[in-house]
Amino acid sequence: MRHRFRIRVSPATGLAALALFVALAGTSVAAVSVALPRNSVGTAQLRRGAVTAAKLRNGSVNAAKVRRGSLLAIDFRRGQLPRGASGPAGPAGPAGPAGPAGAAATTLWAVVNKSGSIARSRGTSSTGRLGPGDYEVIFDKDVSKCAYLATVGSPSSGAGTAGFATVGGRLNKADGVEVATFAPSGTATDEPFHVAVFC
16 A cells, blocks of 8 residues: 655745745855955966857947957958058069071062063072963972962063952962953953962
8 A cells, every 4th residue: 555745835935945045045156256256357368269259249349349460361251351452563574585586588579570480589490381471480499388479570670560460270280370460441361460478
């Protein structure tokens, strides 16, 4: 057979217990107040790293509480500080070494009579008349990847004459170009000309 024990607390006993708790709590607060007087905790009493951002109330540290000149640029987020004005340009550095010399350009040319014969030339193998105002000029090398220039002109001097010339046809020959000469009216006609090839 089980017996149940019930503890009955009288109102006087409860009141006494509450008074004892309040008295003990007051003693603890008083003890802390005696051990740590007001304004007695300074930098020397704080362990390194004891005060963290999580322990600071938002807005509790403001500009008035930060010593002037105590912050560095590293203490600010990137882009938070305004960029200063650009400084003056520094002196020019030493010149670098010269690059390798490029390949020398080759110029081939010919002055051709209206009959198709060579008046004078450089690097030219042969010339010939193919028809009215139509000539071929053959050089001593492949000129298929070169640039061409032709104009009508006196075979004995550099003076120009009436009319004009075109160049560009290669006659299906890698070493030759076709030159056409025209009267001022645009009619194909035999004219002396000068032609140059730049490679």
